Amino acid sequence: MGCDGGTIPKRHELVKGPKKVEKVDKDAELVAQWNYCTLSQEILRRPIVACELGRLYNKDAVIEFLLDKSAEKALGKAASHIKSIKNVTELKLSDNPAWEGDKGNTKGDKHDDLQRARFICPVVGLEMNGRHRFCFLRCCGCVFSERALKEIKAEVCHTCGVAFQQDDVIVLNGTKEDVEMLKKRMEERRLKVKLEKKTKKPKAAESVSKPNVSEESPGSSKVKIGKPEETGLDSREKKTNSAPKSAATNGSSSGKAEKPLSGATKRSIVNSEESEAYKSLFTTHSSAKRSKEESAHWVTHTSYCF
Template structure:
């Protein structure tokens, strides 16, 4: 069967060799890493976040992943280390003024330059297209190129001025070695946070069980209760004659009896009889009904 009609088969047509390994297009891989969300495989759109391993996500996709934990997806393995929204950092990206997006190719008659990136480094001006290594600061979220951090060495962020350390620098879409280093840092950081929480709990319990003792002038005096009562009694007795003397002096000046004193009648006082006769309580002011006239008979016109 076959090989009739004078056809001569070749060796590669008869003998099947090993399959060729399919090579991944580097340009397509870079476009997928820097322009699409690692979790939802959608185009990156603000707000864009990055995890502690340097992968890029849409914030909406991360929130949906955290809320819907029942659905086990294949893409969820890429975000299995994200336990809460605190494990991601919102990125502050600088727009590329030369990027036109899809506006220039509305008719389909233009070639899309995949190497033209949406974002650039605000210090050096390099495009964030995967050709250059980029990193972000975990403390503030600002994104820079690795060249900018090496050439302009500083302990403060170039844009916002926030202080950072070496552990805060996380490489975006790094190599396998970079990912391994970031993973060890992440595990150490989370263990440190757990230990701090455990140490804080017993301290809080001690502070609740022990009441705070105030220091200074309002300090509580320690001693026997009998001694304290005796001291208070002595103070009261010492203050009593002073207060009575002050009341007497004030009543003598103003001519009014002090508060709480008993009222005395003028008849019992040691004043003169002429002074006493001015008041109705004196015996001279008291008349009988016969001696006292009606008010009508007071006038001289009544007969």
């Protein structure tokens, strides 16, 4: 049975079967991962940074993303785990001497070799085109191939000599399993940093609340804090008691013009070998001791003529 016009429909036009799964071209996927920024989809240009999940970005694009976090950007989900510029590491990449870039194909009549990469491993010489696994060190940012780290086992970076641990090695553009493992490491690392900050805060508060003991003079006794009324009365009593003592010491010490040497013992003028005329100048002499009747009065003034 045909349709109008004598056309005969075929089976695939009448029967709708399951859709074929679209296959992604591997070469195109590798070029997108290793030559373009994950955030801005622009060609990677120095300075190039990598996050803790092993994705490549342009540093300018990351800074713009952190300054302007708008919900309209669909590509912002790829960098949602980047909270600050400290969460990314600037990479130290080694240029490939055989890479010409766009210089060799100015006329457009040459074939672009997609396997030719811009950067290489400085140890083994493998090209960083996605065919080989590459990784970087989070402590220093140096980039190596995974083969170089396996063949030359060391606890120090091959180029800069910085010591690193196994947790510092991050795979670039790894598989889903690699990304899940790196995500767990990232969460554990951030939890540790938060706990350290929480433990530092109470210590800082305790140091501020404690009085500054270093300002006090060495050897001084601790002052007991009491009521303000009691402290005021005690200070007044101490002043009144210390006043007559200081007057007596000043009267007894203002005798001779000569100052006693340091360490010399004090001796009374009464027992000294001075003359009686010299001794009568001081109040400790017997002539200065008078009775109440002989002493002067504020009403009647009697001269001391004896």
